[in-house]
Amino acid sequence: MTDPILKVTDLVRHFGAVKAVDGISFELKAGQSVGLIGANGAGKTTTMRLLTTLDLPDRGEIIFAGIDATAWPEKVRSRIGWMPDGFDPIDHTTVHDYIDYFARAYGLSGSKRVEEVNRVLGFCGISDLSERFINKLSKGQTQRLSLARTLIGDPDFLVMDEPAAGLDPQARIEFRQLVQELRRKGKTLLISSHILSELAEMCDTMIFMDGGHIIRQGTQQELGEHQQQGVLYSIRTVGDSAELLAWLAESPLWTGAIAQADGTVQVTCTAQGNEAQALALRALSAEHLVLEASRRRRNLEETFVNILAGENHE
Numbered sequence: 519m520t521d522p523i524l525k526v527t528d529l530v531r532h533f534g535a536v537k538a539v540d541g542i543s544f545e546l547k548a549g550q551s552v553g554l555i556g557a558n559g560a561g562k563t564t565t566m567r568l569l570t571t572l573d574l575p576d577r578g579e580i581i582f583a584g585i586d587a588t589a590w591p592e593k594v595r596s597r598i599g600w601m602p603d604g605f606d607p608i609d610h611t612t613v614h615d616y617i618d619y620f621a622r623a624y625g626l627s628g629s630k631r632v633e634e635v636n637r638v639l640g641f642c643g644i645s646d647l648s649e650r651f652i653n654k655l656s657k658g659q660t661q662r663l664s665l666a667r668t669l670i671g672d673p674d675f676l677v678m679d680e681p682a683a684g685l686d687p688q689a690r691i692e693f694r695q696l697v698q699e700l701r702r703k704g705k706t707l708l709i710s711s712h713i714l715s716e717l718a719e720m721c722d723t724m725i726f727m728d729g730g731h732i733i734r735q736g737t738q739q740e741l742g743e744h745q746q747q748g749v750l751y752s753i754r755t756v757g758d759s760a761e762l763l764a765w766l767a768e769s770p771l772w773t774g775a776i777a778q779a780d781g782t783v784q785v786t787c788t789a790q791g792n793e794a795q796a797l798a799l800r801a802l803s804a805e806h807l808v809l810e811a812s813r814r815r816r817n818l819e820e821t822f823v824n825i826l827a828g829e830n831h832e
């Protein structure tokens with residue numbers, strides 16, 4: 519098995535009494551795309567700032583590509599791209615000059631710099647905007663510019679804090695396509711977002727944070743299975759769902775029934791095995807006129823809400 523590109527061990531960062539990051543450990547493999555999920559104040563940005571060497575931990579270790587990033591931040595910085603959640607445009611600066619400035623800061627000169635500026639602007643689809651002042655860009659264009667800056671020097675590991683926040687649906691789709699392209703190029707990605715359905719499409723693995731801790735991590739499937747503890751059904755009956763809800767509440771094999779806005783009831787059947795599941799469904803349809811009963815997997819939003827609600831907390 520290949521060594522992880524990033525290994526974080528027992529990382530701690532407190533601000534006075536606030537335990538922003540309180541002993542987190544995880545590993546990322548090269549090429550992995552990881553979503554960092556947590557409510558406001560969970561510690562996501564602090565974690566990202568530590569990983570990108572913008573802040574120092576009180577305790578713990580960050581090993582990036584075999585290098586101790588806390589002890590030798592200058593050795594890893596050029597390989598890590600940081601896209602913060604805000605962007606402060608400078609007045610009277612064009613897109614080209616802005617990117618060119620950062621390319622200079624990376625020590626690039628001559629034709630190498632010209633090529634790099636063209637490469638990142640081209641990749642982000644903003645070459646046409648080269649002469650536009652950056653404080654005149656739309657939000658979507660600004661995010662592309664921010665990504666272009668992040669990609670200077672072709673870093674292996676990209677850390678993005680809420681990259682799709684504030685984008686309109688079309689700009690979000692376009693931004694997601696850029697992220698998919700980066701995945702295809704083999705970049706390792708750590709992306710935080712509150713738009714969980716979007717993370718589900720951009721990331722293969724999720725890390726859930728709460729109160730400075732990692733409360734759960736794994737692939738979407740692993741998280742869904744761990745969380746589910748039974749099979750989730752969407753059930754539609756003839757008539758009022760209140761009657762069905764009342765029956766389900768009395769039945770030991772059914773749990774967590776919730777009426778949905780579309781008139782269906784979502785409920786978990788805890789019967790073990792297919793045969794027991796089928797018998798539970800038969801008992802249900804003997805009592806109610808069932809129009810539809812379909813199995814479904816919890817989506818990321820539901821998993822997140824359930825994890826935060828403390829269901830199955832470890």
Ligand code: ATP
Nearest residue numbers: 533536537538556557558559560561562563564565
């Ligand atoms: P959000 O989704 O709102 O951005 P987050 O998960 O990124 O939240 P952090 O920004 O990491 O959370 O903040 C974690 C906690 O640490 C919060 O309580 C925050 O107020 C606190 N905190 C973060 N940075 C500092 C700082 N420089 N000084 C004092 N407290 C801080």
